[in-house]
Amino acid sequence: MIEAHSLTKRYGERTAVQDLSFTVRPGAVTGFLGPNGAGKSTTMRMLLGLDTPTSGRAVVNGKSYADHRAPLHEVGAMLEARAIHTGRSARNHLLALAATHGISVRRVDEVIDLVGLRAVAKKRVGGFSLGMGQRLGIASALLGDPATVILDEPVNGLDPEGILWIRNLLKGLAAEGRTVLVSSHLMSEMALTAEHLIVIGRGRLIADTSVAEFTARAAGDQVRVRTKEAEKLRALLAGPDVTVSSEEPGVLLVTGITSEWIGRVAAEEGIALAELTPQQASLEEAFMELTRDAVEYQAPAAQGVGAGTEGRAA
Numbered sequence: 683m684i685e686a687h688s689l690t691k692r693y694g695e696r697t698a699v700q701d702l703s704f705t706v707r708p709g710a711v712t713g714f715l716g717p718n719g720a721g722k723s724t725t726m727r728m729l730l731g732l733d734t735p736t737s738g739r740a741v742v743n744g745k746s747y748a749d750h751r752a753p754l755h756e757v758g759a760m761l762e763a764r765a766i767h768t769g770r771s772a773r774n775h776l777l778a779l780a781a782t783h784g785i786s787v788r789r790v791d792e793v794i795d796l797v798g799l800r801a802v803a804k805k806r807v808g809g810f811s812l813g814m815g816q817r818l819g820i821a822s823a824l825l826g827d828p829a830t831v832i833l834d835e836p837v838n839g840l841d842p843e844g845i846l847w848i849r850n851l852l853k854g855l856a857a858e859g860r861t862v863l864v865s866s867h868l869m870s871e872m873a874l875t876a877e878h879l880i881v882i883g884r885g886r887l888i889a890d891t892s893v894a895e896f897t898a899r900a901a902g903d904q905v906r907v908r909t910k911e912a913e914k915l916r917a918l919l920a921g922p923d924v925t926v927s928s929e930e931p932g933v934l935l936v937t938g939i940t941s942e943w944i945g946r947v948a949a950e951e952g953i954a955l956a957e958l959t960p961q962q963a964s965l966e967e968a969f970m971e972l973t974r975d976a977v978e979y980q981a982p983a984a985q986g987v988g989a990g991t992e993g994r995a996a
Contacts, residue, residue, distance in 0.1 A: 683707055683861055684729060684830060689738035691724050691885075698724040699885040701738070706863050706880070708829070711856045713876035713893075714865040717973050721885040722865050723761070726832060730759050742830055743861075754783045754826030761834045763819030768808030772799055772818050775807060779825055793821040798847070812839030820848070830861040837871055849875045869966035883973045897968045905941045907934040908957035909948070918947050935961075 684706035691699040699721040706712045716722045727733040729740045731747035740746065742757050750756045766775055776790045794803050797817040802810070807818065816839050823831055836852075837845050852875055856862045863880075866872050872879075872893075879896050881889040889896055909915055912934050916926050924938035936944060941960050948955050 683743060684832075684863060685741040686725065686729070687739045687741070689725065689728055689740060690736045691721075691728060691733060692736045697885055699728070699735075699882075702882065702885065702887055703738075704880050704887060704890050706861055707878075708859050708861040709856055710877040711852050711862045711864060711875050712878045712880060713872040714863055714880050714882075715869075715872065715969060716882040716888075719884075720882045720973075722882065723834065724885075725882070726759075726761060726834060726863075726865065729832065730757065730761070732761075752783050752826070754779070754785070754828065756826075756828055757830045757832065758823035758826060758828035759832040760819040760823045760836065761832075763815045763838070764812075766807045766815070766818065768806065770807055771804045772807055772810070772821075773803040775818065776821060776825060779822060783826055785825060789825065789827070793824050796824065796851075797821040813841060813844055816840055817844070820851075828860070830863075831855055832863045834865045835867070836864060837866065837868060845871065869964070869969055873965035881969070881973065888972060893965060896972075897962055897965055899968065899972070904961040905936045905939075905944055906957060906959045906961055907936060907944060907948075907955060908932055909934075909953055909955050911953045914951070915944075915948060915953050918951060918953075919944065933957075 686702055686704050689699050689702040690697070702721070702725060714722055714726070724733060728735050729742060729747070731740075743750070747753055747757060770778070773790065773794060776793065777787070780786070780790050794800055797820050799814065799817055799821065802814060807815070810818065816836060820833065820836060823833060831852075833852075836848050840848060849871065852862055852864060856877075864872075864876065876893055878892055879889060880887070881896070889899075891899075907915065910932060912928065912932050916928075916934060919926055919934075919936060919939065921938070924936065927935045929935060941958050945955065945958055
């Protein structure tokens, strides 16, 4: 289990993380999300003892990282996959790590097979593609068979087969009862992989909730209704706390009441419904909605490619 207690990190006058508290529990993949500059990398570095908090405390499996006698057996981490001596082979890199903890050669070969690097295990890392480097970084994280795994952008550089592989691997680790924390900018992948989310912005906690609750919070209670008697139904649903809009003929978007209530009203009045669908935001839409005020760098509104050139020419 990972616990952050009022973590704060300042660099001079800049505060990267501010009074951040959360708990990552075993048995589920937890996504760690936030815009660029939100403080995710700084937080993960504090969890792993690479940065010292200005105040607060980070605990993994009951102890700070530095207090674990054999940390690779407790926490497996990948923050920068390419932080490897490029002149070494993949196998020699893992053997060197294994030697620091008395990990067997057999285990080295096991993780090489697990990540699919058997064919290139004796080749120098400097010639590896980005995807191969990612696989080696994941192998390093899993080398000690740790109870807790922390990965930063693990699908970078992976092809579709590799993305599916890491998705299933993470779910499998969580199913074994391990604690899994994954940082990623790929919302579509997080939607398929994570069960729980911790979202931060400008160094502060924005959300600590399940994926389902996170998307429902952004979507609100809007219901899409399609019927040939849309205007009649609109009049029946009207009320002080109900909003009904229309984006096309025969379609109503209703907020303020549930789909069950709408269906009951329609049935009592003999109105046939062709569609009655509670709307749900995608994880990407929910993320953009809930972090829009925490984005450090925002692009201006989109303009035509030629607009800027025309303006300069004028």
